[in-house]
Amino acid sequence: MTARIAIVTTVEMPVPDADEELLLPHLPEAELVSWDDPAVEWSAYEVVILRSTWNYTEHLADFLAWAERVSAVTRLVNPLETVRWNTDKRYLLDLAGRGVPTVPTTFVAPGETAPPESLEGHIVVKPSVGAGSWGAKMLKDDPAGASAHVAELHAGGRTAMIQPYLSAVDTAGETALIYLNGEFSHAARKAAILSQGMSWSTGLYADEKVMGTEATPAERELADFVVAGLEGLAYIRVDLLPSDDGPVLLELELTEPSLFLGVSDGAPERAAAAFRALLD
Known part of the structure; x- marks a missing residue:
């Protein structure tokens, strides 16, 4: 059977993700392909489903550009507008504005200074674009360490997010x-x-x-x-x-x-x- 569905991973995955190993035997219409493989002809698939593309956080601009190209030739799932919104955790502000109870979060973009009170107590500092706990650091009563981690994220061009650690x-x-x-x-x-x-x-x-x-x-x-x-x-x-x-x-x-x-x-x-x- 010619594959009609692309289950999308990355060339950097050393082995298939556990979900994919369980899924693919039940979905013979699909095959595993990598978003960062330039040889893939995406228009050959009727549906392209994002799954284990977990290196995108280091290549966000390239990833979003790829997603836009794919969307122009076939159906991307979840869709491009959702991916653009969801790959930066500043979407939490939108959800909080819609009445969704969220973990209180302070976002600090490069060039901005974190409010001193946000660095106090038991907190987590992480990048707003990240997956799999990459770049996340837990700190307790260490404002200087928290400030240093924010600065480290800023040095990499990343927006920092600061949340209380809910013990x-x-x-x-x-x-x-x-x-x-x-x-x-x-x-x-x-x-x-x-x-x-x-x-x-x-x-x-x-x-x-x-x-x-x-x-x-x-x-x-x-x-x-x-x-x-x-x-x-x-x-x-x-x-x-x-x-x-x-x-x-x-x-x-x-x-x-x-x-x-x-x-x-x-x-x-x-x-x-x-x-x-x-x-x-």
Whole structure:
């Protein structure tokens, strides 16, 4: 069968992503290709689905230019306008403005100075364009260290984002709720990474300890509220953290999220069906 769907990764991935290994046997219409492989003829595919393109954070301008070229010759999923918006976490400001409870975040662009109070206490400093915990640093009562990390990010031309560290994650973990074609599929619980020390077996993203879980009613309510404001997306991952006031949004993953297909029975089949439906 000639592949009609491109499942997009990067030439820098040493092995296929776990999601892709689970997905592809159920989706014979698809094949794995790399966004940064100049030999690929993208117009040969009816649908091009972003999956493990995790080196894009180091090549954002090139990646967005590639996505624009692909969109001109075939269908890109998720779509170009979503990718442009979602690859910079300043989208959190938009969501907060729509009434979505989010982790309080201060964004500091190159040339700007972080408010002194944002550097105090137990915080996380990371780039606004990043994936897999790249560039994220947890600091506690170390304003000088936090300021230095902001300066380091600025030196690389990156906008820094500063968030309070919500310590409940150390015991409760982070909840990821996965939606396929707008319908809830499954949830995963991720253990805290920054407070436990990180490993990088692929070199592209921090290794995560993930297991299947049942989302709480409050988590489902918030995630459903977020998803209700989105249309036409093949996959959505809503990452939530616990807080004293209930769950809050940490990230809304619409570009290249792990879907944790291995933690829920039938998830690979559901993802394959959702992606196959894009051909209709």
